[in-house]
Amino acid sequence: MPSNTFLIAKREYLERVRTKAFVITTLLIPMLMGGGILFSVLKSKNSKSASHIAVISQDTDLALDLQNELEHGKDSEMRVDVISPPSPETRSAVVAQTVDKQIDGFLWIDTSATAPKTIYTSVNHADISTKDTISGAMRRVMMRQGLKHHGLGAGDIKTMMEPVEVETDTIKNGEISKSDTMTAFLGAYVLFFLMYMAVMLHGMNVARSIIEEKTSRVFEVMLATVKPQEMMMGKLFGVGAVGLTQIGIWVAAAILLSSQVIVSAVGAGAIQIHFSFPQIVAFIGYFILGFLLYSGIAAAIGAMVNSEQELQQFNLVIAMPLAVCMFVLGPVISNPSSTFSRVMSLIPTCTPLLMYLRISISNVAWYDIVASIVLMLLTIWVVMWFTARIYRVGILMYGKRPTLPEILRWLKYS
Amino acid sequence: MAIVQLQHVRKAYDTKVAVDDLSFSIEPGSMFGLLGPNGSGKTSSIRMMIGITVPDSGTVELFGQPFDRKNLQRVGYLPEERGLYKKMKVIDQLIFLGQLHGLDIATATKRAHVWCERMEITEAIPKKTEELSKGMQQKIQFIATLLHEPDLIIMDEPFSGLDPVNSTLLMDTLLDLRKQGRTILFSTHRMDQVEKLCDAICLISRGKIVLSGGMREIKSSYPRNRVQITFEGDSTFLRNPGIEEYKLYNSSAEIKLRDESAAQQILAQAITGAQVTRFEVMEPTLEEIFIEEVGAGGKVDA
Numbered sequence: 001m002p003s004n005t006f007l008i009a010k011r012e013y014l015e016r017v018r019t020k021a022f023v024i025t026t027l028l029i030p031m032l033m034g035g036g037i038l039f040s041v042l043k044s045k046n047s048k049s050a051s052h053i054a055v056i057s058q059d060t061d062l063a064l065d066l067q068n069e070l071e072h073g074k075d076s077e078m079r080v081d082v083i084s085p086p087s088p089e090t091r092s093a094v095v096a097q098t099v100d101k102q103i104d105g106f107l108w109i110d111t112s113a114t115a116p117k118t119i120y121t122s123v124n125h126a127d128i129s130t131k132d133t134i135s136g137a138m139r140r141v142m143m144r145q146g147l148k149h150h151g152l153g154a155g156d157i158k159t160m161m162e163p164v165e166v167e168t169d170t171i172k173n174g175e176i177s178k179s180d181t182m183t184a185f186l187g188a189y190v191l192f193f194l195m196y197m198a199v200m201l202h203g204m205n206v207a208r209s210i211i212e213e214k215t216s217r218v219f220e221v222m223l224a225t226v227k228p229q230e231m232m233m234g235k236l237f238g239v240g241a242v243g244l245t246q247i248g249i250w251v252a253a254a255i256l257l258s259s260q261v262i263v264s265a266v267g268a269g270a271i272q273i274h275f276s277f278p279q280i281v282a283f284i285g286y287f288i289l290g291f292l293l294y295s296g297i298a299a300a301i302g303a304m305v306n307s308e309q310e311l312q313q314f315n316l317v318i319a320m321p322l323a324v325c326m327f328v329l330g331p332v333i334s335n336p337s338s339t340f341s342r343v344m345s346l347i348p349t350c351t352p353l354l355m356y357l358r359i360s361i362s363n364v365a366w367y368d369i370v371a372s373i374v375l376m377l378l379t380i381w382v383v384m385w386f387t388a389r390i391y392r393v394g395i396l397m398y399g400k401r402p403t404l405p406e407i408l409r410w411l412k413y414s
Numbered sequence: 415m416a417i418v419q420l421q422h423v424r425k426a427y428d429t430k431v432a433v434d435d436l437s438f439s440i441e442p443g444s445m446f447g448l449l450g451p452n453g454s455g456k457t458s459s460i461r462m463m464i465g466i467t468v469p470d471s472g473t474v475e476l477f478g479q480p481f482d483r484k485n486l487q488r489v490g491y492l493p494e495e496r497g498l499y500k501k502m503k504v505i506d507q508l509i510f511l512g513q514l515h516g517l518d519i520a521t522a523t524k525r526a527h528v529w530c531e532r533m534e535i536t537e538a539i540p541k542k543t544e545e546l547s548k549g550m551q552q553k554i555q556f557i558a559t560l561l562h563e564p565d566l567i568i569m570d571e572p573f574s575g576l577d578p579v580n581s582t583l584l585m586d587t588l589l590d591l592r593k594q595g596r597t598i599l600f601s602t603h604r605m606d607q608v609e610k611l612c613d614a615i616c617l618i619s620r621g622k623i624v625l626s627g628g629m630r631e632i633k634s635s636y637p638r639n640r641v642q643i644t645f646e647g648d649s650t651f652l653r654n655p656g657i658e659e660y661k662l663y664n665s666s667a668e669i670k671l672r673d674e675s676a677a678q679q680i681l682a683q684a685i686t687g688a689q690v691t692r693f694e695v696m697e698p699t700l701e702e703i704f705i706e707e708v709g710a711g712g713k714v715d716a
Contacts, residue, residue, distance in 0.1 A: 007514055212500075216497045216498065217497030218498060221493060221497050222514070224464050224493070396466070
């Protein structure tokens with residue numbers, strides 16, 4: 001005879017997997033995320049500055065060199081008009097052109113002083129990329145001019161100015177292998193967001209499912225034979241299994257999509273995303289831990305409130321800790337082994353996301369991983385203890401939402 | 415052996431005492447009515463019988479044994495707040511609830527079909543609960559309570575919200591079940607049904623027992639001082655000094671006597687001025703007893 005917990009989990013699982021919402025979230029979340037990342041990568045690759053500007057300088061040599069740099073440089077494809085030397089009317093002419101939008105702006109280089117003074121005037125306040133491009137180009141031009149003044153030949157200057165490519169290797173299990181930081185980073189990034197969505201979505205689903213049973217008053221019927229703990233565990237397992245199914249589908253799809261054939265067919269060969277086996281194991285493991293923690297909290301909230309609307313007010317309780325992980329995402333990615341990253345990744349509410357992230361982009365010491373798992377299990381145990389107590393009383397309370405002292409009193413009921 | 419035995423049960427929620435010193439027992443094969451006004455502690459008592467809550471003090475025994483969860487498989491419970499999974503198909507729902515009560519899938523399926531036929535709702539079987547009318551949902555709920563053939567059936571306000579047709583269907587089913595030897599407890603505040611159906615009752619008010627025992631004993635403990643008379647013509651006989659109070663309707667009156675012996679004298683007086691088609695001397699109805707007892711208790715408490 002199957003146990004009650006199993007029966008409840010099975011019902012929950014089957015009912016959820018059959019819903020349209022499941023199909024939609026399963027398909028849509030990775031599509032949106034993959035699409036978004038692909039878009040931003042491709043976009044940033046092609047985002048050379050393409051403004052049309054005028055360069056005004058007494059020094060024709062300098063102006064022409066700058067024009068060349070801006071039109072054919074490493075990251076710019078600008079159109080540059082050179083006005084050299086300027087006549088007294090030039091300034092009013094370029095101002096008029098800028099106002100008429102014939103050009104995006106003009107660059108006035110004043111070489112009368114020893115260090116040339118450069119002013120870029122445009123109608124946009126915040127065209128950071130153009131400004132950066134100009135300043136980079138300007139520095140290279142100045143350096144080239146300087147080197148020329150010191151008597152170096154054009155060939156020597158060219159070699160000196162070549163950009164330097166840095167290759168990255170990583171040591172894993174004592175072996176040095178070539179690594180593609182971009183690839184590793186993207187893989188981790190995608191899974192970080194999938195983890196975020198999965199924990200959030202399924203945690204809230206637990207709360208929603210409890211509220212549904214509360215509003216439809218199914219609880220009393222169930223409680224005639226089933227213990228509240230069995231109901232709660234059944235629900236967590238059921239919804240958790242739905243989450244794992246969804247993740248399973250995502251991982252399978254990711255492996256399929258990252259296979260060479262499809263990637264090159266899409267024309268994104270340079271940004272292929274690669275998932276390693278330990279990465280997937282860590283992902284599933286930390287999802288389970290994260291799900292149990294957050295759904296435990298969500299179950300307590302679900303038992304306390306009476307409607308979906310009331311649940312919305314408590315969304316923050318779940319969203320905030322996850323949002324914290326987003327805020328520290330930058331520092332952790334840029335320095336995954338720093339003390340800050342280690343401490344953050346050991347905070348149980350952040351562990352599933354951050355420890356997972358660290359594991360996928362760096363080599364995390366085994367004792368860090370063990371510590372994170374132990375801490376999470378302890379926290380889950382404590383959360384479950386509270387939740388079970390709140391749940392037992394809360395599910396039979398209809399009407400008014402309990403106050404904090406009332407909830408504390410619930411903990412004492414046995 | 416009593417099927418249900420409560421002894422000195424007390425349950426308080428914070429400062430509110432829901433049930434206080436409640437004791438009664440239910441004999442096997444009987445139909446027991448748990449009566450009381452709204453908020454008197456009926457649902458609280460029932461919840462303790464099936465282990466949803468635990469009494470603060472006192473004992474609850476089911477089937478002659480101290481409370482044990484495994485005995486709950488022999489109990490069918492219909493809560494006052496009906497609830498089904500809205501999105502679930504009726505048949506899946508019945509099977510699921512049947513499984514929770516220890517049935518295997520095949521048995522649960524078979525019985526679900528038999529019951530749906532008996533309740534005349536076979537067309538609902540493949541539908542989702544939310545597509546059904548309220549009356550149909552009630553029937554489904556009712557079937558879910560009985561699917562595992564419980565020895566003890568507990569129904570909290572089973573007749574509330576039922577139309578007369580379904581009410582009668584439910585009543586007939588309950589009588590059938592009693593004939594099969596099942597024990598039935600239901601709570602209600604509809605006295606006419608209790609009077610028709612119950613072998614024994616327990617009337618509680620504000621968590622305390624006001625009245626308890628076999629239906630016949632309770633009724634016979636009251637004097638036969640009620641008269642129902644249907645007549646046409648002069649109603650001056652109602653001023654007879656033997657009448658404590660009366661209610662006069664179109665062509666009938668309900669009379670409460672000061673003394674049982676006054677009845678014959680009143681009848682004699684009545685036929686002199688009116689044509690009497692019906693004259694009945696009887697005990698007070700359960701409804702009157704209910705109002706009297708609960709009302710009196712209320713005055714004392716307030």
